[in-house]
Amino acid sequence: MAKTRSWRWSLPALLLAGQAHATGIQFNMTPGVTDISQQVYALHMTIFWICCAIGLVVFTAMFVSIILHRKSRGVTPATFHESTKVEIIWTAIPVLILIVMAIPATRVLIAMEDTSDSDVTVLITGSQWRWHYEYLDYDIDYFSILATPRGQVEGRLPKGDNYLLEVDRPLVIPTGKKVRFLMTSDDVIHSWWVPAFAIKKDTNPGFINEAWTQVNEPGIYRGQCAELCGMDHGFMPIVVIAKEPDDFAKWVEQEEARIAAIREEEQRLLALRMNIEEQMVLGERVYLAHCAACHQPNGTGLPPMFPALKDNYVTTQDRAEHIKVMVDGRPGTSMASFARQLSLRELTSVITYTRNAWGNDTGDVVQAVEVYEYMQGKGE
Amino acid sequence: MSTVTTADHHDEHHDHKPTGIKRWLFTTNHKDIGSLYLIFALAMFFLGGAMAMVIRLELFQPGLQFVDPQFFNQMTTMHGLIMVFGAVMPAFTGLANWMIPMMIGAPDMALPRMNNWSFWILPFAFLILIISMFLPGGGPDFGWTFYAPLSTTYSNDSTALFVFAVHIMGISSIMGAINVIVTIVNMRAPGMTWMKLPLFVWTWLITAFLLIMVMPVLAGVVTMVLTDKYFATSFFDAAGGGDPVLFQHIFWFFGHPEVYIMILPAFGIVSAIVPTFARKKLFGYASMVYATASIAILSFLVWAHHMFTTGMPVFATLFFMYTTMLIAVPTGVKVFNWVATMWRGAMTFEVPMMFALAFIVLFTIGGLSGVMLAITPADFQYHDTYFVVAHFHYVLVSGAVFSIVAAVYYWLPKWTGHMYDEKLGQLHFWCSLISVNLLFFPMHFVGLAGMPRRIPDYALQFADFNAFVSVGGFLFGLSQLIFLWVVIKCARGGEKAPAKPWEGAEGLEWEVPSPAPYHTFDTPPQVK
Amino acid sequence: MNAKHSTLIGKLSLLVVAMFAFGYALVPLYDVFCDITGINGKTASEPVSAEAAIIDTSREITIEFIARPNQQMPWIFRPEVRRMRVHPGEIHIMNYLAENPTGRAIVGQAVPSVSPGQAALFFHKIECFCFTQQYLAGGNDMLMPLQFYVDPALPAQFSTITLSYTLYDVTSQWQDSGQDTATEFGE
Structure with a gap:
């Protein structure tokens, strides 16, 4: 037995040599960190054991029959072939078992539908392929995107412990408080799933869905988009940090200050001129995070859905159109507006970067004021 | 189940057919068309399977190694479409074409020309689908x-071709279903009353009604997708x-x-095979028929259980939860009846029986x-x-596909005349059984641990299971090559099969010689 | 083909046609079903008359207003306040600010959604900018009013109603049909 075990687990380890990490193998659903998730887990285990018991009874009968009632043992087959009594029994017993299952299931489901007032409300908006969090009670909103470097995905860098489950800006919520999530989408259907909270809810474009949680323990909880939403469906993780209420209040303060600072800086930026080196460094970072998934790191795109930016008319010639597409998006395509997703500084830099990278070499240095003027409607 | 009193076939005398x-x-011959369907389904099974191999290859390790995410999504999409509409459904239609006329004592399907069309538009549908890639x-x-x-x-321009292909598949299925219903209702031999019909015929009759009821709805919804996208x-x-x-x-x-x-x-196939190899009549024939019908009716009342996360109100959620649980009851009755059929029988374990037994166990796990x-x-x-x-x-794999494989082994002697x-x-059986479980059982664990479906790359804690699953997948894929070899070998020759190669088999199909002559039951048999 | 077959084929074909039609009939049926049950949280697309309803002062409902331009809609679009406490039966006006910061005229359509879905049945709009498409010339802004009341029959379990508007850019519908948006909207 010991021998088989070591073989079983060493085989994949061998196959994955070089990237096997000390993450324990999880066989079962997480009990999670909320009262609801623990109820869901208990329900899951109850149903699981009932199903195992049913399976055991059926398979035992079957295998006893296979062992005893075989022709090679010289048995003569019986001739019975119907019994209304038996049929009624094995219709009635499953019905009873199902009722036994339905009662706790109904109870948990109704407990999940708690519509009482919440302490914090977050509007979650899914879009291809990032999450946007907006705190309705505070002046805070930001995008949350995959933070795993592409090098790790492509195998050029060793994979980190939270490979594909890490984001640049996690959602932060307080522990012990009721947090309500409103969910919607900007494009296709996504599904916001954090197993530790037992929340999985679709975000439907144009419609709003609701879910809530009350996390008992501070910690970092990770999840993923659960509904196929296009090319990078596998690359839009969710990270939630639950903090004690005091720490949460501190975070809110910091975050509000940070966002105010960005706005202030934007005003300052309008007067300032950034040099090309500075813009290329920032622009590349923004490009790899926001653009490279579709347009590819080397700007070749995936035509015709995602056009090449290298040697593209817009990115090498039509500067005004370039700014317009970045600010407004291209209606009817996957090209979204980045006006709200990126800061003015990021927006400017990524345009400059695109106009000078991969041999585009226009030498153009776009300045914040130019983009700002377009956004204010003065550009035309 | 039913016996033939007059055995005066003259089939051998007019066994002429066009060549090439x-x-x-x-x-327009039901046996030829049945063979065409089965061969087509087998080809599609290997094509869809090859796509599954691409999926498993990419998922063997974390990271993107072989394909880009967009191609990966095409693979999962095409794998699903090909396996559902190209492999499983045509395989069942092929079995229906071959076996239903012989089981009910009819000379052919009721609408032989339509039968020809409903097969021949199918390859074009899949050609369009594959070209779209x-x-x-x-x-x-x-x-x-x-x-x-x-x-x-948000889709690319191949959507128009996809919609067109689905329409053709739908038309093919609907024509096939109409043919099955007309054949069963109108062409039964004298004395073949409803409650004497083999269960395979019963289950197919009910399936055909389901097809007629829902394929037009599919046609409607793809048309809406088309007009939303282009019009x-x-x-x-x-x-x-x-x-x-x-x-x-x-x-x-x-x-x-x-x-x-x-x-x-x-279910119909397993209900034919288990009694044969248990040498005992099917337990609870009537309850099997009623259970099949109630599953079919309930199937119209459970659809939203695929949509629990879309944000339905509690009352709707509860309704769909209860109806879905209810479906377990008739399904359970079927499993219990099969076990009762085996109970105190005299079983032997030829390949069809092995696949049927594996079906019962693995389908129950899936249930x-x-x-x-x-x-x-x-x-x-x-x-x-x-x-x-x-x-x-x-x-679907250890359920539907295993049953199809069981059926092929069961009736192959009748089709080819060779064992x-x-x-x-x-x-083939043991390789398939072991690898199918290696392939799909760990998926339960990796799903419970939190791995979403339809992703080309995954977090590191899922790596060990995925490597396992991929190995299982490759083994399962390779095992099916044995099947291909067995079928080809049997078609080309082998030990001569008697009219009734299975000791415990019952039914009209075993009354005609093996291989079944080109025309059977030109004179309807009298069923007592 | 004999007559027995033809009759049966006829009936079955009729069933096929009927089921295809049923697929389409599911669209209005779904709307009707949603209007009755509030299954998808859509509010009525027609105004209700301002019936002098009884004001239920015994309880207060929190109305939460969410306004989002879709990501391809460049307007700035927000409610004047985020939350409002109302008594069921009281008629209130809520203004939404819309600003078109671009240099071109844009036609917008706001799509409402209410959560929890069933509460949509008890949220009545006397007047709403979402009933019609809205036009804004480049660089202009406007206030868009919503006049509403909460039905006093709202079940007690609902204490918060979230009303969300997603604003879509539908200018292309007008451009596609060759009409000039400025004249259509009387500018």
Whole structure:
């Protein structure tokens, strides 16, 4: 037995040599960190054991029959072939078992539908392929995107412990408080799933869905988009940090200050001129995070859905159109507006970067004021 | 079940048929068309399987190694479409074509010309689907469930071809279903009363009604996708007053009965094989018929259990949870009846029986995970994870596909006139059984641990299971090559098969010689 | 083909046609079903008359206003306040600010959604900018009013109603049909 075990687990380890990490193998659903998730887990285990018991009874009968009632043992087959009594029994017993299952299931489901007032409300908006969090009670909103470097995905860098489950800006919520999530989408259907909270809810474009949680323990909880939403469906993780209420209040303060600072800086930026080196460094970072998934790191795109930016008319010639597409998006395509997703500084830099990278070499240095003027409607 | 009193066939005397390619292109013979369907299904099974191999290759390790995410999505989409519409459904139609006329004592299908068309449009449908993959921008990549608006506003231009292909498949299925119903209703031999029909015929009759009821709804929903994408309608577009969730309601109104379309004929096959090799009559024939009918009726009332996470109100969720749980009852009755059939029989374990027994065990596992999925609060955790993938592959691969394989082994002597190679068959069985479980069982764990489905790359904690699953997948794929070899070998020669190669078999198909002559039952047999 | 077959084929074909039609009929049926049950949280697309309802002062409902331009809609679009406490039966006006910062005229359509879905049945709009498409010339802004009341029959379990508007750019519908948006909207 010991021998088989070591073989079983060493085989994949061998196959994955070089990237096997000390993450324990999880066989079962997480009990999670909320009262609801623990109820869901208990329900899951109850149903699981009932199903195992049913399976055991059926398979035992079957295998006893296979062992005893075989022709090679010289048995003569019986001739019975119907019994209304038996049929009624094995219709009635499953019905009873199902009722036994339905009662706790109904109870948990109704407990999940708690519509009482919440302490914090977050509007979650899914879009291809990032999450946007907006705190309705505070002046805070930001995008949350995959933070795993592409090098790790492509195998050029060793994979980190939270490979594909890490984001640049996690959602932060307080522990012990009721947090309500409103969910919607900007494009296709996504599904916001954090197993530790037992929340999985679709975000439907144009419609709003609701879910809530009350996390008992501070910690970092990770999840993923659960509904196929296009090319990078596998690359839009969710990270939630639950903090004690005091720490949460501190975070809110910091975050509000940070966002105010960005706005202030934007005003300052309008007067300032950034040099090309500075813009290329920032622009590349923004490009790899926001653009490279579709347009590819080397700007070749995936035509015709995602056009090449290298040697593209817009990115090498039509500067005004370039700014317009970045600010407004291209209606009817996957090209979204980045006006709200990126800061003015990021927006400017990524345009400059695109106009000078991969041999585009226009030498153009776009300045914040130019983009700002377009956004204010003065550009035309 | 039924016996023939007059055995005066003159079949051998007019066993003439056209030769060459024309025979196959213009044939109206139910046996030829049955063979065409089965060969086509086998080809599609290997094509869809090759796509599954691509998927498993990419998922063997974390990271992107072989394909890009967009191609990966095309693979999952095409794998689903090809396996559902190209492999499982045509295979069952092929079996229906071959066996139903022989089982009910009819000379052919009722509508032989339509039979020819309904087969021959099928290869074109799949040709269109496969060609769409070579268009700039690639083929369909929105999953076989093609949820709007991913399949409308956000899809590539192959969508038009996808819609066209689905329409053709739908027309083919509907024509096939009409043919089956007319044949069973009108062409039964004298004395072949309803409650004497073999269960395979019964399950197919009910399946055919399901097909007629839901394939037009599928045609409707793909048409709506087409007009939403190209003709500015807004069925599913919120901006124009539509609702993307409406798509899911219409799709699953088709989609749920569709999964029963893929399993009811399997019940019929197992109900034929188990009594044969247990040498004992099927237990509870009548209750089997009623259970099949109630599953079919209930299948129209459960569709929204695929949509628990879309944000339905509690009362609707509860309704669909209860109806879904209820389906377990007639399904359970079937399993219990099969076990009771085996009980105190005199069993032997030829390859068809082995596959049928594996079917009962593995389908039951899939059925039990189905009960777990019906429990809505738990489904919030299972939904769209590998737990679901495990569930429906247990039901469809070790369920539907195993039953088709069992049927092929069971009736191959009748079709070819030769016994298949029992040793190779057993090898195929054991390789398939072990690898199918290596392939799909760990998916339960990886799903419970939190791995979403339809992702080309995954977090490191899922790596060990995925490597395991991929190895299982490659082994399962290779095992099916044994099957191909057995079938080819049997078609080309082998030990001569008697009219009734299985000691315990009953039914009209065993009254005609093996191989079954080109024309059978020109004079209807008298069934007592 | 004999007559017995033809009759049966006829009936079955009729069933096929009927089921295809049923697929389409599911669209209005779904709307009707949603209007009755509030299954998808859509509010009525027609105004209700301002019936002098009884004001239920015994309880207060929190109305939460969410306004989002879709990501391809460049307007700035927000409610004047985020939350409002109302008594069921009271008629209130809520203004939404819309600003078109671009240099071109844009036609917008707001799509409402209410959560929890069933509460949509008890949220009545006397007047709403979402009933019609809205036009804004480049660089202009406007206030868009919503006049509403909460039905006093709202079940006690609902204490918060969230009303969300997603604003879509539907200018292309007008451009596609060759009409000039400025004249259509009387500018």
